[in-house]
Amino acid sequence: MTPTTPMPPMPTSTATRPVDLRPVLGLPDPGERVPTLAWPTAGLYVGTLGLFVVQIVGLARSWTPWALVPMGAAVTYLMFTVLHESIHHAVSTNTRLNDLFGRLAIPFVAPYASFALVKFIHIEHHRNTNEPKLVDPDQWTSEGPAWQLPFRWASLDLWYVAFYLHRIGERPRREVAVTLAVFVGAIAGLASVAVLGAGPELLLWLVGQRLGVLVLAWWFDYLPHHGLPLTQRQHKYQATRVRVGRESWMTPLFVYQNYHLVHHLHPSVPFYRYVRAWRRNEQAYLDRDAAISTWFGRSLTADEYRTWRRLTDDVVLDGDAGRAAPVFHPLRVAAVETLTEESRLVVLEVPADLAETYAYRHGQHVTVRAIIDGAAVTRTYSIVSAVSERRLAIAVRHVPGGIFSGYVLEHLQAGDLLDVLPPAGHFRTELDPAARRRYVAVAAGSGITPIMSIVRTVLEEEPRSTVTVVYGNRTPSSTMFRGELAALAADDRLRVHHVLSRTPDAELPGRITPSLVRELAGEDPVDAWFLCGPDALVRELSTELGTTERVLTEVFHTTATDPAIDVESRVVIAHGERRLEIDLRSTGDTLLDAALQGGLEPPYSCAGGACGTCRAKVLLGRAVMDQNHALDDAEVAAGYVLTCQAHPVTEELHVDYDA
Template identity: 65%
Template sequence: MSQTALPPAPQPVLGLPDPGEKVPQLAWPTAALYAGTLALFAAEAYGVLAGDWSRWLTVPIGAAVTFLMFSVLHESTHHAISTNTRVNDAFGHLSMPFVVLWTTFPVVKFIHIEHHRNTNEPMTIDPDNWTSAGPAWQLPLRWATIDLWYLVFYLKGIAHRPRQEAALALTTFVVVIAGMTVGMTTGYAAEILWLYLIPQRIGLVVLAWWFDYLPHHGLTVTQRENKYQATRVRVGGEFWLTPLFVYQNYHLVHHLHPSVPFYRYVRAWRRNEQAYLDRNAAISTWFGRSLTPTEYRTWRRLTDDLGPTPDRASAQRPVFHPLRVRSVARLTEDSTVVTFDVPADLEHEYRYVQGQHITLRAVIDGADVRRSYSIIEPVSANTLRVAVKRIEGGVFSTYVHRDLVADDILDVMSPTGRFHLALDASARRSYVAVAAGSGITPLMSIIATTLEAEPESTFTLVYGNRTPRSAMFGPQLDALAGDRLTVHHVLSRTPGAPLEGRVTAELVHELAPHDVDAWFLCGPQELVDSLSASIDGTVLTEVFHTEPSQVEVGVDIESQVTVALDGVETTFGLRSTGDTILDAAMQQGLEPPYSCAGGACGTCRAKVLLGKAVMDQNHALDEDEIATGYVLTCQAHPVSEELRIDYDA
């Protein structure tokens, strides 16, 4: 299969899926909610008027009455209680006094339908936008005065409302205010305040927050523009949030299908979940983090165990999957440990070998930023955990250090890297590891795994840092030190330290045992290069910073480069002295795997099947891999008229 041009952009999916839920002759759960709330009000009335109950008990009960009765009133406004209009209206009129006593059901019905027609328009058009407008400090005050704003909104347009409706509304307002005034001036002020006014005001705050603010705040798309982006679904904690807040965490379903009874929102969502996701429905977590449809699928797989979602076919090359951050913990003043949750259906893709790394990807300030970090846990722990050291001016490390929190979603590439040796339980070997700064991260897994898998082997670690406080995993390493692990801390900015200064080849050879079976070197390129040159025997290296360089390719030809990725071949022209193969492939709209783009991580490895390519530098491939035909495409240039490479090989 071959392609030479990008496929046409996908067209937006239009149309409204059938919710599959109809209005019943009578929504018995809604009727039961009314009856139960009425009984709750009776209990509150008894507690206030006769039972001398604590205000700490009666006020929450009264607030719950307002909240729950609004759910009945809300269903009535959308004819979601019965196929019989009179039954709907009856429940609307009967529930109205328990929500807002001084207006009428037709007024609330009109105002609420205006909200549905004009969602996210200015508050002079969408009355419910009152709850989100203004600075943050005003919001609780706005929630507490939502009914007063409704009154203002209605009066502004009262001339265009039916005369009978307007007259009844004004009469109701005057009669109720007058009645309350008389009651409060004739010795019943306490009863009116504690039975109705105070609980009702608290209930309105919760209503405005839950029914209006949470589903809509921060969304700028209007109902007219895109109904799937004008209201959101909130996920997380649904076992208790869904019944507690009367299913309004699925408020988007209500806006899409207003006549569906509230207790059927979840069924409607589950029935059309893929269709809603295809339409890019607005979704966020309970904690307020927006989720893309891909992230939502991951969230569901992780938190609700709703069964597997469609995923990509497994491949030999590394691929990204969105994973949820389980925890973010400070390790030192300038380093952070991040742990990821891996869903069961992806566990096989995230099995790792000691010394391997993962690439993290995030959009930061509008840019796609990727960085590779070593897995720090032993293989036996089967835990995807990395440590990130903050680098001055480092975009990704600053983001992790400052902004990343638990329950965020990050794109995580499956593990890669060959910074390890095959282990043998019967072996009796002596290993030496040299690390500087964050170069300790892959060695945490290598040392722990090796000592577990080879009970007779020993490790010597020479670890360079500025101060004890800046040493990542310093206390943990000291706790592990013993007969089989010797740790030497070399401190460059700690006067009087037992080993003061920088890590040098002379110092390493002085501290290392005489017979060493294998060396692991991880740190800056200069340190790794100087140590490698002084060692005979098996040496494995990994650098976390490389100096850019470019070799003279010796030719300047136009090569026809064919790149195989996910079984699809793409051909394009590329000069030998031009961009790297990786850069050229991305300019063609391809998404090959890559991370550091500096020849250090090996993520962009691909195999040359035909022709020849040369690399500017290489710090990731060994001699056997190069002999087999592998190149780092971030460093490779074609030097033959035709070049075919395969990322999947």
């Protein structure tokens, strides 16, 4: 089980597991939606427009170039942020209003280009990140020797024009006509300004604009992507990086693009929500081997990042001032107990001198490390004990092919040593012995592990509160802590409902669904919900319950090693008079990418699940979406999917763009 709250390993490089290049199905829910109107983005436009007016006044009054050129660069850079948000449909749920902001912003960024041109090229970058520059246009900023790079950054928009001309025959005629008209009109307008005697002022403006393009290419393209060898299709979490450290000034200076990976994973999330989205699912991103570096360029492993984050947002490695980093301590294994055929309870012995260091709260977790076959392998597990027990115990469930869980089940025994970091995590509410509260916890599989600590502690520390647990498993024999839950349920303040997917004669057969959870929870108000399980389940329940402070979530992700979703599907995609038949894995490309690579020309725009342009109907089989900000419940129920986000999960799938 891997929680979403940050974890802290060691501050020095350690051996890490090989990167799995197989794609991961599904994205962590960013917890952010496209707003009716992104007021910070609208405010950024208005403020930058005001700065442009000041620049024009300065040009008319012959202010010093040392003020005018940086001012012009800032206008270009900040207006690109508005343009960029509009491209990804992140300004407004109203398409016309969203696109209006883009069209109003582009004259301040590249007046000779159309909104359609920049939108097409930027979406190609997102679809083909880190491919060669003829496929991913933004690779222009990273190719070539180091001395060329500043010149490449300053000429990125010129390369965009060349890139577009290379594909002009494939673009819609109306788009091409508008683009050429804008280009000719802009050149004519600039020439007229020069002829009318404002040549020096025009030159100053152009220098500022060119400097702005250079900074844009450096901050939006080079810094997030350079040196990363994997493409978007190979490993979406390793194709773009997060850059951390000095965030009190770096985040506003970069206009949140130091969290560029969040943007590539969730393109429709507004820029000012990137950090919040990252923090919400930090553990899930780390478990997927997200690429991270410090502000000065040192790459961090997930373990090193957890240590850095535990210290402070502004403490970096390599000798920066700050408190001493939390470190691993070797703890002896006191016992290894069998929970089920595929899970074990591991009890760790904490020496008296470390008792304060390893004091834990309900719902917290620890990071443990073992040397397996000569390599350091690190994993995170929830503490299952009540706080009053002062017994550091974790539960490990075997994952097929799992290195650490296999080691625990087959080799770990009492007396062995494991390196363990101090407890961390915030998957809990503060308890009050005088409170009368109602809690509902929903868990699936090993998602029960933090719930055990929460339930035990709540029953002890809040004697007037009640807890309802909805717990999903396959069979009674695969249910962790079944006996312990039954014993705890002798207290009538606890109700436990077992939902068993492979036990037809169970009291509650099948799988956990939002409607079932609502039914079991009853009508009375709930003070706090605890959701822990696979990301798809947690996301579905979170959507149903609403993203309020009452809903606390932790997820563990499902990867391509899970046979339940690693499906080879025969996919038929219909668009107009054309029909494409391909074999597509559930863990591979989206339906949209498959259609484009197969020669179809389906409609698409934002590629971030926000605009709804790529909507198609599933006629046979089933597809699941990574994220959905455009379709309502009725459309989803009717079988529609956003093909830019959809993957097949049945052996046969038929979709039609025109149905």
